[in-house]
Amino acid sequence: MNESHFRVTWEDLSYKVELSAINLLFQKHILQKTNVKKSKTILNGLNGEFKSGELIALMGPSGAGKSTLLECLSGKRRNGRSGLIGFMGSKKVDVAFIPQQDHFFQMLTVREALSFASKLKSLSNEDEMEIIVQEKNKNEDDAASILTSDHGNIVDSLLNQLSLKNCAETRISNLSGGQMKRLSIAQELASQPDILILDEPTSGLDSASCYQTVELLHTLTQQSSSIAIVVTIHQPSAKVFNLFHKIYVLSTIGKCIYDGPPMNVIDWLTQFNLICPQFYNPADYIIEVASGDYGEEAIYSMAEAIDESHKNGRRKTNEGEILLLESSIKAPKFNTIESIVYLIHRSSICIFRDFLTFCFRFCIYIVIGFFMGLLFYGLGKRGGCPPDLSNGMNPQDLERFQSLVRVEKEDTINYIGCIFFSAVFLQYAGICFNVVTFPLTINAITKEVRNGWYQGSNYFLALSIADLPLTMISSLLFALVVYIMSELPLEFDRFWHYFLILFFLSFISQSHGFFIGALFDRNVTAAVFLAPCTGVPFILFSGFLIKLEAVPTYLKIFNYLSYTQYIIEALIFTLYGGLRCGEGTGYLVEVTTSKIGVYLSSMFRIAMEATSDDYETDFEMVNVTKSIVNSITPEFLKNVKIKNGNVESAMITSFNLSEASYADFMIILTVYALITRFIAYKLLSLKIYADK
Known part of the structure; x- marks a missing residue:
């Protein structure tokens, strides 16, 4: 030969479909079907x-x-x-399979699709990049097989050979049915199977x-x-x-x-x-x-x-x-680095060329951020700190200071709502966007991977990298609008950490969306309905609706698994931690508290000395004096937590946060981001390589 x-x-080729026990019960008892067989023979001893x-x-x-x-x-x-x-x-x-309903990356032009097909398939067949080139300028019978890595010539040859030259610069989404069929064939012929x-x-x-x-x-x-x-x-x-x-x-x-x-x-x-x-x-x-x-x-x-x-x-x-x-x-030999570069390029074109989705994604982040800025306008300047005590405090100022503390407390608590809603919005935006877009590409990915264009892991890594700039920019725009309109402290380090946490949330939520999208790739309606529902437990156990201490012991595991909890607490520490109440404020609080204590003690000592007959000993009189002074001293001075000579925000105290816990949060979020993205990839991999 x-x-x-x-x-x-093929000799004595047979194929049977076995119904699982659950499917069998469902067919018989739920659908009430009769004559349901456990197995069905589709191919029967073919030669x-x-x-x-x-x-x-x-x-x-x-x-x-x-x-x-x-x-x-x-x-x-x-x-x-x-x-x-x-x-x-x-x-x-080499074997290439083209399904009945072929799928493409619709934003590419015909020439781009063939160019990427040629480049990707050449990497997996570097030893034998052979193609038949039909030169239309010559006799129709003159066809030459040449060894070439010139992808431009390969693409031009395929365009001529399959009569696609007239639509070479047309986007795939605008092709007719016949043109799409020819494009399917042309893509696979790029490596001459x-x-x-x-x-x-x-x-x-x-x-x-x-x-x-x-x-x-x-x-x-x-x-x-x-x-x-x-x-x-x-x-x-x-x-x-x-x-x-x-x-x-x-x-x-x-x-x-x-x-x-x-x-x-x-x-x-x-x-x-x-x-x-x-x-x-x-x-x-x-x-x-x-x-x-x-x-x-x-x-x-x-x-x-x-x-x-x-x-x-x-x-x-x-x-x-x-x-x-x-x-x-033939087992394809993949060049991982080059294929990832080509796939990043292709994914970037598809992402940025989808103008409607691209603009919608940015606009929704800006618009929601703007409305949040209006609703919580100026509340960010409240840091949960005691009033300014740099000029001291006289007893006659107590009422005014207590009024300031009440406003500080109310505004700070209200702004925690802004932090919570930011987390909820970015979580749902990340989940819902990917749960709609990702299933649309899975069939195209499956065909290309099974036909040996590249490995599934290369595509997923390339998609993640290509989408990073968009995720970063959208998170940055949202962070800028909310941060500035809320009048949060204009400190670069604080804003940088604020943006970084929001980016982590967007990244993890997108992995969440990838997972649901891959799981329900054949039923986008179910995916769109279930995706928001799967986000509810993370919000429910975020520690905002109910503190961790109040959660029943048998449910606390869900709090530890909720990435929303780590996001919210990391945001609270970022916005209210550090020197939010100013440097050296602890000393001012201590001096003011001491002065008020001395003043009140002196006043009550004079009053009680005038009625000393009512007390049997001086010791008893001193205890009564201390008790009365403590009850009158303002709460914002008694409950202040001082660390290293600086006052900590009431929010840090309330959530029992520290620099060590913040570092733990960032480590956990990094690990969470990697694990969720890996799980999403593994599910995609199962879909691609699943044996029917």
């Missing part, structure tokens, strides 16, 4: 083959198992599969586009004898039907009833007393036969004849050792 030629065979240089059509009525057979041959379905899928050839092959498998490439196309697509596939097999193309097709016209080199027809019983050239279909049917009417499309007629319209006896007879024919063919054929197809597929 020529080095570039190969043959793929067949195809070879390089052929265009093969898998045909059959709906539900016959065409797509299942296609996915078994491509290696997408393994569980429930039995039998042999063999390979005969002297070199390993040996086996190209397409599921229903003509679905949704008009008759003209359908013919053009199949004719293109036929032409590809003629230009390169080393490529085999396998497609599923439902009911082709007679004109399309005759473009295939070989037809493989499946029946409703999961057996093959015809395997051969399209021009021999009528003669084959005649052997079983099935006469195709004159001027009737043979493709339509054999589908009717496969559907059982002419009885199941004819189906069983043809299936038996096909099986016998394959057995006889195997006895006569001796082409060397048969290997498993899966072991004969």
